[in-house]
Amino acid sequence: MNQFTRNVVAALLAVPLLASSALADTPPNVLVVAQNIDDIVAIDPAQAYEFTSSEIMANVYDRLVQYEAEDTTLLVGGLAESWETDPENKTITFTLRDGVSFHSGNPVRAEDVIFSFSRVVTLAKNPAFILTQLGWTPENIGEMITADGNTITIRYAGDYSPNFVLNVLAARPASIVDRELVMENETDGDLGNAWLNQNTAGSGAFTLDAYRPSELLRFAANADYYRGAPAMDSIIVRHVAEAATQQLLLQQGDVDIARNMTPEQIASLPDEGFEVGTYKQATVHFISYNLKVPELNNPALWEASRYLIDYDGLADTLLLGQMEKHQAFWPAGFPGALEETPFSYDPERAIQILEDADVELPITVELDVFNFAPFTDVAQSIQASFAEAGINFEITPGTTAGIITKYRAREHEAIMLYWGPDFNDPHSNAKAFAYNADNSDEAYISTTTWRNAWEVPEEMNERTMAALTEADPEVRNEMYLDLQRDVQQTAPFFIMFQGTLQIGMADNVEGYVHGASSDLVFYRLVEKD
Template identity: 45%
Template sequence: MQHAVKLNKSSAFILTQFGLTPENAEKMVTFEGNRLTLKLDQPYAQSYVLNCLLAEAASVVDKETVLSHAEGEDFGNAWLSTNSAGSGPFSLGGWRPNEMVQLAGNAEYFQGAPAMARVIVRHVQESSAQRLLLEQGDIDVAWNLTPTDVDGIAGNDKLATGNEPKGRILYMGLSQKDPLLQNPAVVEALKYLADYKGIEQSFLKGKWKTHQNFLPEGYLGASDENPWSYDVEKAKKILADAGVSSGTVKTVVRDIPEYVNVAQTLQNAMAQAGLTLEIQQMTGAQVLDAYRARQVPIFLGEWGPDYADPNTNASTFAYNPNNADDAGISQLAWRNSWAVPDAMNKATIDATLEGNTDKRVQMYLDIQKEYREIAPIIPLFQKIEQVGMQKNVQHWTSGGAVSSAMYRQVTKG
């Protein structure tokens, strides 16, 4: 932990948000035998702290081994890019970039040696190639399969399929700088102009599922409420009651089929309600630059959590301490020029300090309920990861919404 804070790379914020700095790391993070003492700048919720300590930035590495390979002031970081000195169930047995990683079981792992003495992870980019290797018995698990390939192996009695919700959220951000989108009635109407079921069952089939909350399923405090459905007539009435009969707005989308298809579906629905959506396609870098500069009226894209605690999303969707153009902060609320109400800002902070986990869960449910009612940043779908595997593979998980694939518990019968 001291290593991560002192390096102060991008992921260090997961730890520095608790008051740790490169200057005070050795005083705030101390060790005696197997006991870790972590001093914080506030009495944070235990669940919040422990969830953040699950992040890679807090991984435990052997200090003496790593520092023996230090170059200048890098604390051994360059050496760690191709070597391991960790304390997990596996160590790095071999690595060929863009080809494969081999993991060797750690017999001294504190919870016991993993069931598999060796795991080989191959980089196979194409889903069809993964499927072929799986059908031939050359691999045990294939993940990120397309719906077509999942359907293709469904009848194979030697294989099994499954899916898990992941942490990524596909959402629609409505800039509050845009005169049309500043109207709460337009924001409300757009919630009913997204064809959730139609999109989920067509071009996003097997990849995303409807999820209208900023906390993904699987997270502490996640809500399963999905109150909006595709209803053009309802959207038209909302607009008519507010005196809105027409309007034009632009979306800038990354030039990949999923985003473009969502934008075009929304464009068709908006046209039925008297609104015009202009679609401009750009590269991912161009879209992100414009979005960070608060220059995108309607943003369609993804957000992925940084760590396994609800604050990772609450602090970006429902928190904006300074809405000024020159604030230059990274919150999604700021990028969409949404001045989050003071009460919601406070509730988001308070939830990180609530020591009773049940009460903390309710706080996030309450925040999301109010958020659904007033926020101009609309969660639409949650990512799904589909896998195919040999039937003798047991206890497999790709990590769900809060983690990555884990191999310690996997067995082959």
């Protein structure tokens, strides 16, 4: 970074945001982002579990395999240049790239990989379950991950597809940290946890050279990155909680990207000088019936309900810029996603289905809904359209915590919710929407099938687990497509939409990448012309 840029960056950091009208446009080799970043609790890869923290991981750390900026749907080699799978012996052997170094200058070694995975399992923080589902424990981790020179052999205990294991290893807790640097900063046996929550020890495209909670993140380009140096010398992410302030800063030229503007603010941006990026997100939105309520345990009612939602009308009006029509449990933007949308608003067809099945109507159903927009607005629209067929929803708004607690206890009747995957593998959602091996009240499991008391047909349970173990990636994706089609047609829930995000930016910004999840936000390809 040259001295002129340093001076401008210093000014950007020093001047209060509300006085920003006095600032010049952002420098050509610095990207300035306005974003609400007060969700950050931790930035140690072994502990980080928040959206903004995930974005830090994606830009500062590498993994053995990862989804990268060039194609966020394609799993590619990261620190591993190649790998060989052995499904029979449940092993994957990785060969590390030569010549890759951490930001400290220390070489990336097999020992760093073993240390990184071991510390996640040993610390047992929030995201550790993603790795421990491979059968790893503090007691056996030394046997499950071994090294010979620059090769690393990963063993797993479950009957899993190698592709599933690779997706687990592409998740944020599988980020590789610099063992020597971390252990130099260990305190009281914490494996460097306290230090890594204020600093980073990665090998990625950027270093995090400033972190002030609820104030800013500042990234500096890694000129020696093995994929090539980023075009931007620096990325500054300013904490700006108010959407209106973000819009003001963007229009004044004080920031290049505004991440949290409302759809109304996005629509009001001038045509000249600005662009709007629309990005599919990983959340799927649905309504479900609790089958512990006898009146709702009727497949004809489920089928008719799919035709009582004005998918297109809602997506084009109330939800414009916030959600798009999507009717399958795995979100678009990931391999194996079904993008067919076979259902449309057709109340006459719904009424005929109910009449043919002699469903006793009208019925009154309590519908739990989050007590904020757009959920309350969508609920009112659905209340009106379902009433046409004699299904009368009594809308019960509630806090997020209250509704989730009720849902987990199976005490709801109908509910409007959204669901997102824990990591980028279709099994993460297939288990939630297409698997329930024990429907008893005592067998709590964090899935929408169990919470809605849907006793999934045994053959569907078997197919879900078969897809988990299928070794051929293409065959596996086809299995998930078939599962999604069957859930579309037979489940007591109806997936309606997929979340979308609109981001305002200056029209000279190119190459910003925002995939379907916060793990897939990348700055490495950004340029400003």
